[in-house]
Amino acid sequence: MEKIKHNPIVEKLGFNRIILCGVLILMYVFFTVFGDNFAGLPRILSALNYAYFLGFLSLGVTFVIATGGIDFSIGPVMFCSALVSGYCLTSYGVPVALSLVISILVGTLFGIFNGYLVAYWSVPPFIVSMASMNIAKGVASVFTKTQSVSWPQGTSEQGWFRNLVKVGNFPVGLVIFLVFAVICSIILNKTRAGRYILSLGSNKEAVRLSGVNVKKWEMLAYVICGILVGIAAIFFVAAYTTVQPGYGDSYNNEAIAGCVMGGTSMTGGLASIGGTVIGVFIIALLQEGILALHFSKDYQLIITGIIVIVAVYADVVARRRRN
Amino acid sequence: MGEVILTMKEIDKFFPGVHALDHVSFEVRKGEVHALMGENGAGKSTLMKVLTGIYKKDSGTIIYEGKEVEFHNTREAQSAGVVIVHQELNMLGHLTVAQNIFIGREFKKGIAIDDKKMNEEAKKLFDRLHIDIDPTETMSNLTVGKQQMCEIAKAISHDAKVIVFDEPSAALTETEIEELFKIIRDLRKQQMGIVYISHRMDEIKVITDRVTVMRDGTYVGTLITEECTKDDIINMMVGRVIYEDPKQKSMVAKDAPVVLKVEHLNAGRMVQDVSFELHKGEILGFSGLMGAGRTETARAIFGADPKESGDIYINGEKVTINSPEDAVKCGIGYLSEDRKRYGIVVQKTVAENSTMATLEKYVKGLFIDKKAEREVSQEYVDSLDTKTPSINQLVVNLSGGNQQKVVIAKWLVRNCDILIFDEPTRGIDVGAKNEIYKLMNKLAEDGKSIIMISSEMTEILRMSDRIVVMCEGKKTGEIGIEEASQEAIMNMATREIS
Amino acid sequence: MKKKVLTTLLCVSLAATLLAGCGGKSDTPASADTAPATEDAAPATEDAAPATDASVATGGDYKFEIIVKSYQSSYWQAAVTGVNQKAEELGVTVNCTGPNAESDIADQVNMLNNAINNQPNGIGLAACDQEACLDSLQTAMDKGIPVVCFDSGIPSAPEGSVYATIATDNYAAGATAAENLYPALKDKIASATAPVRIGEVNQEATSESITSRGLGFIDKIIELAKADGKAVAVIGNEYYVNNCSEKGDEASADIIIEVAVPAQTTVELCATEASVILNKADTIGMFGSNQVAAEGILTANENLDVLGTDPATSILAAGFDAGSVIKGAITSGKMFGAVTQSPLAMGQTTVEVLTKIANGESVSDVPTQGYWYDSTNMKDASIAPNLYD
């Protein structure tokens, strides 16, 4: 046991991450054995559909949580991005490529808004989230005149953007998602931005007194989150076509759960992109598996909740023992 | 001195990987003040925590009032009459003084808490101790000193027979310490057994009857205070003599240029019209009582807090400092009095903390140049003799003195010319203190200029080339080391300004 | 080590107890679908199914996946009951699922994909959104799984993927409400000196079935009013104003139709919107276009007490769907009447049609209807079976 723990790879990833990987694999085996026709590509593709947008949300919120903040406007903002850009596409004839850019732009704007209020005006992130959640829903409904927006079908001329998710049976989205995860991991661990974001999550005042412009970096975390939420919107519509104004809240919890399950600490300062990715895959696999077992989504929520509690508790215990 | 009220015999306590207490014995008599001394980490606090039930002992016996006892929590200890006044203030800022004193044993009227009676009782208690505090005051509005008094009042209100003072004077001003001593003498007269933990040698001589010294979790010996010298005690603590005398004369050349000039600085109530100059290679001591506004002045200069008015000149040039960022750009570094809160990022490694203020220099393209970072931090670990298993160690795992060195390294990496040391040796044990002093002297020799804020008179007199004294937010005096004496400084520090 | 073992044990036992909590219930989702079938079967006995033709499709050992829009309202519960009844009768296996809310489009798409992966003999789908399912329908067709749409059709479905649609014409159903409500208000409108107001509360402006009903109601009122020589104006929610047959001019209108859509589909917001309209002095009629909206009107009325059945003294409200609250209100004279669909029959028909397809028989679309009911005809044999709780 001790030997495994001191293996360099294990040490780098963290023991709990390895366990989480094990949980993921066990879950797959479990569902394959007990679920209806679970083995095979279609199920995995379907689970991945769910993992993409949730994954981008989770990646985004990981940055915010790393600063010790929280953002639960991500779900509604994702819908707002998809609605505003989709409405431009369907009603104003904006080209698809530009619409995708608009989607990312809307997400970024909300990121700037949230980040500015949190970092420069010291409004508690909780309040900011609550406000921007309402604003995102409102803006989306005003912009679309309270209409749901359906993005073009894959068969149509404008449907090329769906290739971002998959071409034939090849999961292009997975590749893109993993590339983004690697980029996020590099930003978090290898760049100044990441260093400051994590450090200020751990001890903001100490970083400020080191002569660092903490406001700028704290805001940046929210902006990165916003950008990723904008991207999440693209993957949402590429997989699920239609978005409605006034919704999206339900994805907040799952995105935060995926992130925290992976070992990112709610108190800030500790974040693991690898963990987030595994966490998201667990949730996505779970939702697919639960359906294959003919259970309702309710069980997915409950089990997700329990896994998060156990995972975080394991981290709490591990940390306590270390100190 | 009366009969023995408390005996701790052969106490053993293990923490994972550490033998924290190794068969330690200790006794307290009625009506004595018994000093418990030792460097940081010697096991004093652990011993007292075992006594009051915060930790569970692994072996050994505690005999209290003739019976063997084992307290399972502070509450049990309290009700038996063993109470502790903690080093860190354990106040609940949002509650009133009376509510704090009676927390956990409120008077009740039916199911309601009888706040009126609590206020009355608190008042009586304060009268008994001759302390002037309003029981209905919110705790966070009191000065640190008053808060400490409340802690003591709280301890006494438990009908205590044994009171443990864990470094009670650390946060007190000289006058408050006097008050404290008066109270302690009073308690001694009432035949209470008092344990007094402190680092301050002078106090030990003044107030205690016996001294027990611990080192590395073991019992070293017990002396009668009157019959021993400071050196004896220090010898027992560290095994070598390291007591240094005050600096005799300034080390700064007469014609040394002014590197920092502050004029008419105002920042709230605590910084009013402060002006001074700092010369190259100088250690400028900032003395004064707790709450005199020294830290506030430093923070205002550094841009950590907003200032209302005043000019700052660096090397003769006027600069605008609105944030720590600006200050750092001007070559100022600030080592906070509260390392844990303002100095280090505990979840980061030694290397990462070292480059915290300089990271832009260790960036290659988009990425942090971790190799260069490691090299530079290793360099300073070596040159400052920081004791860490590796530069990848999280700073949270280092001792206080070594954490301080990491913070110093952070500013040295930045190559700051002006360094503000705010209480640089607070909470650092004697051996490490000396190293910090040596380091500061060396920095000054190398041409760095240092502002040192300290509440320890001996430290001020030992290190400073010149001393600025503050009182209630105003500068009340400036004195060269040659003329400085404890009395002279104290005079200025308590000078009333109308 | 001891501590570690202990903590691990704790984790495991925690997980186990919590899981056991779910595990103990693990048989419920299956029975959740069957339980109502047996319990609620009583009110809707064999004489139901007015819309289905009686041809018996003998079931083989078939497995069908039924996906409803949500489980929220009793409408869907009735539909599921119908599905299960018929399945039992025909001896086929059905598995009913559906998202928690009609707005959970993504969840429903996942469920549809999942259903396809289960490789059933057929899928019955009540799509939350007309566009979101198209890809999945294509997949189903590629795999040769027949799909039957019920409740709502999917007009743009890939050719050949949907074998039959069993749906109510929501536009016509909305018009039914207008046809029944308008005559009762007619005298009052005729005698009114100032413009009168008819309110409409829609839970949302995005679901096709709700908007169709809403528009059907508006357009019918306009048509009837015009026949009487009255001018109508539509105000309120943009979508409805822009998509009705004629939005009119508020200043010169004799009848103002005010359309309200709450900011979110929650009950209390529906009620708030309803009370705003009910509070207006010139309001004479109300229409709630689904169960939530109709119940919102009733909730708002709790404080206002303006609803009734006498047009001279009160506001007349028409609802949609059934459920104990609306039924109670109609019985007690709070609500004038409502339109109900026949979810039970629809559920039954869906299974029947699926079985037929599996048997290789040819099928065609089955239109179902909206039935107007009020206190006078609630007990009628043609209506009673459609009034689910």
Place this chain on the structure above:
Amino acid sequence: MSKNSVPNTQNKSVISRLGGQKFIVLLVVVGLIIFFSAVSPDFRKYSTAMSILDYSYYIALMAIGVTFPLITGGVDLSIGTGLICYSLTGGFLIVQKGWPVWAGMLMALLLSIVIGLLNGVLVSIMNLPPFLATLCTCMITRGLGSIFSNRLGISWPTSGTPGSWFRNIFKITVNGTKIPLGFLWVLLLVAVMAFVLNHTKIGRYTIAIGSNKEATILSGINVKFYHIMAYVISGLFAGLAAIAYSAVFSTVQPGTGAGFELEAIGGAIIGGVSASGGVGSVGGSLIGVFVICLLKTGLPYIGLQANWQQIITGLVLIGAVLVDIMKKKKEKI
């Protein structure tokens, strides 16, 4: 240093600031009422006030409860979905299983206490961050609610049917006039909980935990117990809110309820509860809730399209908190 005068004046300013915050929020409430009444004649009707009160009970009750975890420096996100879960469970037992109404209500309350207890244990004993622990129980209660009710929407007995007596708890009609009994209950509960917060051990230690948990532990207080109690109170009030919700809205649907907690917490924070703990009052929370409820119910009255309402609610929320932040900033200098 011997003068007490300096801290004393400070003290007064703090008290006035706390009262001040409440006072400002109260002014906002009055201002909103005046504004809506001026713009919309219908708003002035007695029945409108009744509606606003009706729709405020459940949020107000949740806010009263959640004030306690907030003051400990935590949060309880599970109250919204919890409310629906309790209401579904109680309603299911009454409607589908034929339990007497009082038994169903009791069961709902019991369940709410159990979930509160679970939150407390997760936070206090297992040391999970409150945000996270209650986020998980939020998901869990959402799932449980659906499962307990077999995923059915439940309509509690409607007025006029047997078993509808529980509606009279919140509203009775005397001589044709409706009396908002529920509001009296809410006020009574505010008084009771304000008493609990300020004059009993539970309240005292709740503040103490939020102020300085370590110090509270060292004072020999059974912090774990009192920390759990804060969450149990929050849970219990979510249970009471569930009954109020059922009485007002009759039909409860599984899968809803997410978002209720934000309204309650937002109300509490607007009412002066500090997000970092130690500070807050039950009365303030109630006033804060009315800001949110008035916006929610008032905006439709001034003819504003629904989508604008959300934007305005969001902006007002930030505005309310910003005012407080600006004021503190000014005081600090």
